[in-house]
Amino acid sequence: MLDLRKLPLEAQLTALLDGEVSPEQRHELEQRLATDENARRLHEKLRHGADFGRRRLDDVLKEPVPLALVRSIKSTQPPKTPIAQRAMRPQVKLAPSGPQALAAALILFVVGCGIGYFAGTTPDADEIATTTATAPANTNNWLGDVTAYQRLLIRQPRHLVEVPASQAEEISSWLTTVIGVPFRVPDLSAESWTFQGARVILGDNRPVGQLVYSNSDGDIISICFRKDAQPPESDDFKETIKDEIGLVTWHNAGTSYVLAGPSAEATLGQLAMKIATAI
DSSP: OOOGGGSOHHHHHHHHHTTOSOHHHHHHHHHHHHHOHHHHHHHHHHHHHHHHHHHHHHHHHHSOOOHHHHHHHHHOOOOOOOHHHHHHSOOOOOSOOHHHHHHHHHHHHHHHHHHHHHHHTSOOHHHHHHHHSOOOOOHHHHHHHHHHHHHHHHHOTTSOOSEETTOHHHHHHHHHHHHOOOOOOOOOGGGTOEEEEEEEEEETTEEEEEEEEEOTTSOEEEEEEEEOSSOOSOOSOEEEEETTEEEEEEEETTEEEEEEEETTOTTHHHHHHHHHHHO
16 A cells, blocks of 8 residues: 555545545544644635535536437437448447546546635535524534544553643633633543543534543543534433544534434443533
8 A cells, every 4th residue: 555654645635535545544643633733724724625515516417408408319320331341341339448447437536625625715606504593403414523523532542631630720711712612621430431631623614612531440541522503402411433433422502512422331321421410
């Protein structure tokens, strides 16, 4: 496999988005995203551009074929060349070979991603309208990002937080300012969870506060919260499992919360209810 370290960072992140990296390369890039803010911004821009390109391609494919073109094709008469004359002409094989088809597909994919990237970096009318109106929160992206960061925490247990638990006052003022949500750090020592500290992550391109806890078995849970632009339909607790990560979500007073932890932890739901009353 190609050594990504010899390529520009933009090419490395593009390969990560396309799933064209080895597990070791993915781990190395995810560690860089966790510590390098410039790399995170570039990763978000590339992901936004790829999504924009896919949406544009889907829109083109959904456009109906003009009726005039359909009628023209149907009304076209076949050539009246004599059979004997056609037989004398060498047949041209138009079907591409396997390597040719693969090369063509790769070229189209690269061109499509390039168009999506450059078009995605320029706001269009739809995006401008979105920024001037209040849009519903994208729950799927928010939970997907929280899940990704939780997996990253599990893989780097020696670097869990940006600000350690010993700096409680700084955590409180820092997260309240960045996230715009007042909160208290829940004491979960009775449930054998020790507070390690806090960090700020991105959820659906918006800042999210993350309080990180661990236990004596080496398990890690995190409480993530962000300010809502628009409240959800229900404030009820909802449990979701994404592979090895368990998620419990709820909403209260203009704030969305997620408790992320091991899916094998049977008490996540009860722990979330206690956190909801303490935070």
